[in-house]
Amino acid sequence: MKGTILATNHQSVEGTCGNSGPGWQKAMKQAVRNGYALCDQLGLPHRFASAAAEQDFPVFAPLEYIRRMQPGNPQDPLLLQVLGMQREMEDQGSGLLDPVGDEAAQRAEGVLQKYKRRVLLITTGACAIHCRYCFRRHYPYETAPKGKAGFSRSLELIRQDAELDEVILSGGDPLTLADETLGWLVDELCQIPHVRRIRLHTRLPVVIPQRVCETLLDWVRRSSAAMYFVLHFNHAQEIDAAVSAALADLHRSGAVLLNQSVLLRGVNDSLEAQRDLCLALVDRRVVPYYLHQLDLVQGALHFAVEDAAAQALVASLRSELPGYAVPTLVREIAGQASKTPL
Numbered sequence: 001m002k003g004t005i006l007a008t009n010h011q012s013v014e015g016t017c018g019n020s021g022p023g024w025q026k027a028m029k030q031a032v033r034n035g036y037a038l039c040d041q042l043g044l045p046h047r048f049a050s051a052a053a054e055q056d057f058p059v060f061a062p063l064e065y066i067r068r069m070q071p072g073n074p075q076d077p078l079l080l081q082v083l084g085m086q087r088e089m090e091d092q093g094s095g096l097l098d099p100v101g102d103e104a105a106q107r108a109e110g111v112l113q114k115y116k117r118r119v120l121l122i123t124t125g126a127c128a129i130h131c132r133y134c135f136r137r138h139y140p141y142e143t144a145p146k147g148k149a150g151f152s153r154s155l156e157l158i159r160q161d162a163e164l165d166e167v168i169l170s171g172g173d174p175l176t177l178a179d180e181t182l183g184w185l186v187d188e189l190c191q192i193p194h195v196r197r198i199r200l201h202t203r204l205p206v207v208i209p210q211r212v213c214e215t216l217l218d219w220v221r222r223s224s225a226a227m228y229f230v231l232h233f234n235h236a237q238e239i240d241a242a243v244s245a246a247l248a249d250l251h252r253s254g255a256v257l258l259n260q261s262v263l264l265r266g267v268n269d270s271l272e273a274q275r276d277l278c279l280a281l282v283d284r285r286v287v288p289y290y291l292h293q294l295d296l297v298q299g300a301l302h303f304a305v306e307d308a309a310a311q312a313l314v315a316s317l318r319s320e321l322p323g324y325a326v327p328t329l330v331r332e333i334a335g336q337a338s339k340t341p342l
């Protein structure tokens with residue numbers, strides 16, 4: 001299997017908020033789409049970018065995110081998450097295309113179930129950013145159902161299975177869908193009596209915080225199922241005033257806010273980076289949930305941190321922070337009944 005994340009395809013971004021709306025779709029359209037342009041934005045020489053890496057997985061970074069990077073710093077922790085680099089080409093023999101067994105977990109097209117009581121819907125292939133370490137960077141998104149007709153089939157499967165009390169909207173990033181579609185989907189899910197919780201896995205409030213607009217907050221507030229947002233911050237530098245305001249709005253709308261990070265060598269693998277991130281999150285009412293060991297996807301192995309170093313890092317974190325501020329260190333092992341705590 002080899003597919004692509006489709007943020008670079010304009011058609012994959014639905015158009016209701018358009019020009020009159022809050023501007024997040026415009027922000028996606030204006031995103032930087034190649035490494036040379038990204039280097040230009042930051043005053044870095046082009047040699048830091050790699051066209052070969054971008055052929056494998058295109059660069060995609062909104063200006064809102066780039067503005068939080070430090071100009072002239074090739075080691076910037078935000079830049080390293082999005083710039084395609086030559087070192088990605090060095091693990092082509094050993095990295096996996098489907099490291100977490102997504103293909104084997106398909107119950108229907110775009111519906112994954114690995115664990116009891118909860119299913120995950122691949123709602124879209126589009127993301128608001130391309131993270132170089134992404135474990136789904138080779139997922140075959142073309143096969144996922146699209147639009148209301150596609151979701152109707154997934155809804156039918158959920159309706160028929162009373163064991164499912166939680167539905168996870170994932171992707172890609174579900175918040176690249178229009179609020180009209182998401183509001184409809186949430187309303188439909190709320191009408192299924194056994195669905196008690198709806199969870200969204202999203203990076204959009206991190207990347208383009210104006211995505212947390214009034215129309216989004218409307219469908220969050222009106223959900224009768226408990227709403228959980230699992231955000232994806234990797235570094236405290238990702239949190240600025242606009243992001244803080246978006247988090248406050250989401251929290252006031254009644255959603256529970258959790259965060260998952262990926263432990264990334266050179267980005268957030270120091271005690272200082274983890275402590276600053278966890279504190280910045282809990283100050284904003286976001287509970288650190290998981291710290292993921294990297295999935296060994298082809299092109300990302302240079303980000304890997306040894307298990308022993310990861311465990312030592314989390315042990316140090318535990319000695320510095322309140323228990324609720326320390327995420328659980330996990331690895332996803334294909335075929336297991338849950339994520340595996342380390």
Ligand SMILES: *Cc1c(COP(=O)(O)O)cnc(C)c1O
Nearest residue numbers: 112113114115118119120168339
């Ligand atoms: C990671 C994942 C979940 C969520 O697991 P939790 O431990 O509940 O956060 C659910 N379904 C799939 C397919 C997953 O990959």
Ligand code: SF4
Nearest residue numbers: 127130131134172203
């Ligand atoms: S990590 Fe999430 S936001 Fe980043 S490219 Fe992968 S699916 Fe998209």
